[in-house]
Amino acid sequence: MEWTREERYRLLDDVDEQELIELKRRVDDSPYRLHYHIQPPIGLLNDPNGFAYYNGEYHLFYQWFPLGPVHGLKHWYHLTSTDLVQWEENGVGIAPTHYYDSHGAFSGTAMEHDNKLYLMYTGNTRDQEWNRTSYQAVAVMEAGEITKSDHPVISELPPGYTSHFRDPKLWKEGGMFYALIGAQRTNQTGCVLLYQSSDLQTWDFVGEVNVQEELKSFGFMWECPDYLKVDGEHVFMFCPQGLEADGMHYQNLYQSGYMLIDQIDVDQPALYSSTFYEFDRGFDFYAPQTTTDEFGNKVLIGWMGLPEIEYPSDQGGWAHCMTIPRELRIECGKLKQMPVTAITKRRQTSRHVTDDLLNEQQSYDGFSGVSYELDCNLRATTAKRMGILVRTGVGEQTKLIFDLETNLFTLDRSSAGKPFAIDYGTTRSCSLKGSSIDLRVFVDTSSIEVFLNGGEEVFTARIFPDQKSDGIVFFTEGGEAKLEASFYRYH
């Protein structure tokens, strides 16, 4: 169904209560609702926003269009948690009620200051001719109340840039506050701009962050920048839009990745790096955001979805979810990502198995379900290929295959269930050396997240199998392998 502009930009306050009740009923009937991932109560979820540990609690917001599975008038939906695993829903945190965010309270980040949580975000507006103007705004949370200001904190766009100017990332350094904002040069290339402030309210433009030649035309827009320090290394993250697919890389509609850089010199901002790494090698991952947890670890959460793609859940009146939050480490010059430790609180019953896989398919008692964690090590003795099939059922399976001849690991969702986004291919792969592989696989009703070899690579995907497709099958081809596996049902 095509949604008109009027339908996409209706104010929630103008919507009849009964309409929301009916939509909620439709959503609750959807067979794809998840068990342990953050999902919208109704409508569409996209980017994580304002992720912070503040006053003894984690706060997370997300981009939310309440009225259906499409991108329309965006709100910030607010969640809180004490452990990053169990989340409480607090409803709308920021509504697009002012002239400077009339067409959406777009993405942004949070910063604690003077015992308050400052939320800096982009106010998206359109005029009669649908021309865009982007403002940067600040809302302040204190004692559970979020107050918006009457006016934006940045209204003027510096010359040389288009109105694609959004997603401020805040940080503090040497007593000053800084914001990196995603932007597009008038020659239609992506970049980031740096601003500074002493009080988070008055902002001065420092300049465009300088980059080396290859990055000067690296996509047409850089969305959702982030900048953080992990294990002593500086990391710059962003979402370049418009990169061409390149072999196993950049296969999704838009990319999300990071570079290890020198600390950004705030007087002469620049980032120089040789390698852009994709955060996730799967199909559905975008716009991640990070925070520091109560123990000092860096934690990332991402949107398990991409824009401009129809998902089978749309029919049920909702779309998308968040990834499991991931703890970040740097090892050997690369980021490693593992699910936050507390996720194991979800474990209910468990099963363990140690076995020799003899060129065959093998399943085990109790290893089945639609909501679980499966941890295993597969070690080839003579096998040429080995792997796991999950969510197996009549004509359905999601395949995880390690090919020892080509040194490729592949996630294949070609027969995972309801097909979607097939124009972007049905397999994703990465190179993997050695004859042994460690996998932590997290399956939920309509999602899969695979962490390889201690988080060296991650594959995230939505899948839409039948509820009855709950089998797990281990296999080898062309020889034998040793298997050790633990299965934990999740609630």
Ligand code: FRU
């Ligand atoms: C990324 C993004 C952001 C923007 C938000 C709007 O997915 O396009 O750049 O702020 O979504 O919902």
